[in-house]
Structures are given as C-alpha cells and as structure tokens.
Amino acid sequence: MQTAFEQPFTGAAPDSPAPNLYFDPRFGVQAAKILPGEFYVSTQDMVLVTVLGSCVAACVRDTVSGLGGMNHFMLPENAEEMRGALIAPSARYGAHAMEMLINELLKRGARRERLEVKVFGGGNVIPRMSHAQIGTRNANFVIDYIERERMPLAAADLLDDYARKVYFFPRSGRVLVKKLRTLANDTVVAREVEYQRRLARARITGSIELF
Numbered sequence: 001m002q003t004a005f006e007q008p009f010t011g012a013a014p015d016s017p018a019p020n021l022y023f024d025p026r027f028g029v030q031a032a033k034i035l036p037g038e039f040y041v042s043t044q045d046m047v048l049v050t051v052l053g054s055c056v057a058a059c060v061r062d063t064v065s066g067l068g069g070m071n072h073f074m075l076p077e078n079a080e081e082m083r084g085a086l087i088a089p090s091a092r093y094g095a096h097a098m099e100m101l102i103n104e105l106l107k108r109g110a111r112r113e114r115l116e117v118k119v120f121g122g123g124n125v126i127p128r129m130s131h132a133q134i135g136t137r138n139a140n141f142v143i144d145y146i147e148r149e150r151m152p153l154a155a156a157d158l159l160d161d162y163a164r165k166v167y168f169f170p171r172s173g174r175v176l177v178k179k180l181r182t183l184a185n186d187t188v189v190a191r192e193v194e195y196q197r198r199l200a201r202a203r204i205t206g207s208i209e210l211f
Contacts, residue, residue, distance in 0.1 A: 024049075027167075034072045036195035039101045041069035041108060048168045051180070052121030053188045054135040055195070056142045056158070059118040059168040059175060060101055060151075062110035068170025069105055073097040074192065075137055076199035093199070094141045117146050118155040118175055120166045126189055126196075134196070135159065163188050 020033035027047055032040045034050040034057070042048065048070040050057050061068030075094050106112060122139030139158040146153050155175060157164065163180040180188075 034070050036072050036074065036191060037198070039069060039071035039097075039104070041067070041101070041104045042170050043067050043108065045171045046169075048170065049166070051163060051165045051188050053123055053125040053163045053192045054121070054138060055192055056119060056121040056138045057166055057168075058098060058101065058142060059120075059166075059170075060105060060115055061118075061170055061173050062105065062114045063116050063173065064114050065110060066171040066173075067105060067108055067110045068168070068173070069101050070166075070168050070170075071097055071101040073138075074134065074195060074199065075141055077134065077196065091141060094138075095145060098142075098145055116152045116154040116173070118168070118173075119143070119146070119153070120157045120164055120175075120177060122158040123160050123162050123164065125161060125163050126192055 020035065020038075022031055022033070023029075024031040024047055030044065030046040032042070032046065032048050034040050034048055036055055040048055043066075048059070048068075050070060050072045052072065055072055055074040057070055057072045059068065059070045073094065075091070102112075102115070105115070119139075119142050122135040122142075124133055124135040126134065136159060143153075143156070143158070154173070157177050165178040165180060167176040167178075169175070
C-alpha cells in the first residue's frame with residue numbers, strides 16, 4: 001500500500017509473501033532479513049535479522065503474547081532542521097516509521113500497555129554523512145520517541161562508530177548483537193547511502209496524518 005512517500009514504506013508478515021525469508025541453520029529457525037525502510041511482524045518462533053550502520057532498528061514486543069516486530073529506518077537529512085526549524089519533517093517521518101510497526105502489532109492483537117522496546121544502531125559509520133551526525137540524530141530521535149510515548153525501554157545499544165548485526169527473537173524477546181568493527185565489504189554503507197538518497201527524493205505530503 002502506497003504511503004505519503006514516493007517510495008512505499010514496506011512491511012511484511014508471516015502470512016504474506018516476503019522476499020527476504022530464509023532458514024537460518026545456526027539457530028534452526030526461519031529468519032526474516034529486514035532492509036532499510038522495512039518492518040516485519042511475527043507471531044512465529046523465528047528470528048528477525050538486520051544490519052545497521054547509521055540507521056536504527058526498534059524491536060517492539062508484547063511481553064505477554066510474544067507477538068513482536070522489528071523496523072529499520074533512518075531520518076532524512078534536512079538542512080532547515082539543521083538550522084533549528086521548529087517543525088521537523090524528518091522527525092515526522094521517524095514517528096510514522098514507528099507507528100507503522102506499532103499499529104501492525106496492535107492490529108494483530110498486541111496490547112499497547114504490554115509493549116516493550118529495544119533499540120539498536122545509530123552508529124556514525126558513513127563518512128559522507130559524518131558532518132551531519134546522522135547516526136546520532138537517529139539515536140536521539142528513537143529515544144525521544146519512546147520517552148514521549150511512555151513505552152518501557154528494555155534495552156539499547158546505540159551510537160559509537162561501528163555497524164551492528166542484530167538478531168531479534170520475538171517469541172522470547174531475546175536479542176543478540178554482533179558489533180561489526182570492521183566490514184568485509186561496503187555493502188552496509190552503500191545500502192544506507194542509497195536509502196538516504198531515496199529519502200532525499202521522497203516528499204512527506206498531507207495524505208497521511210503524521211505527528
């Protein structure tokens with residue numbers, strides 16, 4: 001479903017087709033790979049996996065039912081915001097990204113008062129964007145959002161200058177984080193640079209009410 005952005009903010013669920021599903025032999029369960037701009041919600045005994053550089057991922061879970069999901073997003077750069085504009089379109093984008101995940105959880109039976117959040121990423125790993133401290137802005141946003149929404153923060157691993165690979169098991173709430181202090185290739189950086197370019201081309205319009 002097309003959102004207010006030129007590029008759709010995609011999501012998937014276990015009962016719908018998803019191109020990034022695979023079997024993880026290490027853990028012996030089905031896995032879903034979450035790419036920038038995506039989210040995934042699961043009721044199954046599986047693992048949600050993502051690799052983060054400057055982006056952040058929120059792992060949100062109903063602590064009673066075990067229903068949980070993960071997103072992966074970045075705030076778009078905005079020169080006006082960097083100069084202190086009062087209305088921040090990128091923050092509106094981030095809030096929308098969080099609500100996409102939370103609303104899908106609620107639609108599937110989660111209770112808002114039982115949700116807990118774990119957040120990861122926000123490393124300043126993209127040299128081209130280091131002047132804007134994109135990772136820091138992403139990390140600050142997600143913490144501010146959680147505090148504003150009064151959601152319990154169960155765990156956080158944010159900031160620094162390295163990438164991370166995150167494994168989230170929604171059924172149990174377990175999270176494993178592998179710190180990637182050296183990258184074998186530039187796939188993570190290239191993927192996030194391209195994602196930032198897509199965000200720069202996208203427009204936040206009035207067709208969806210953001211807050």
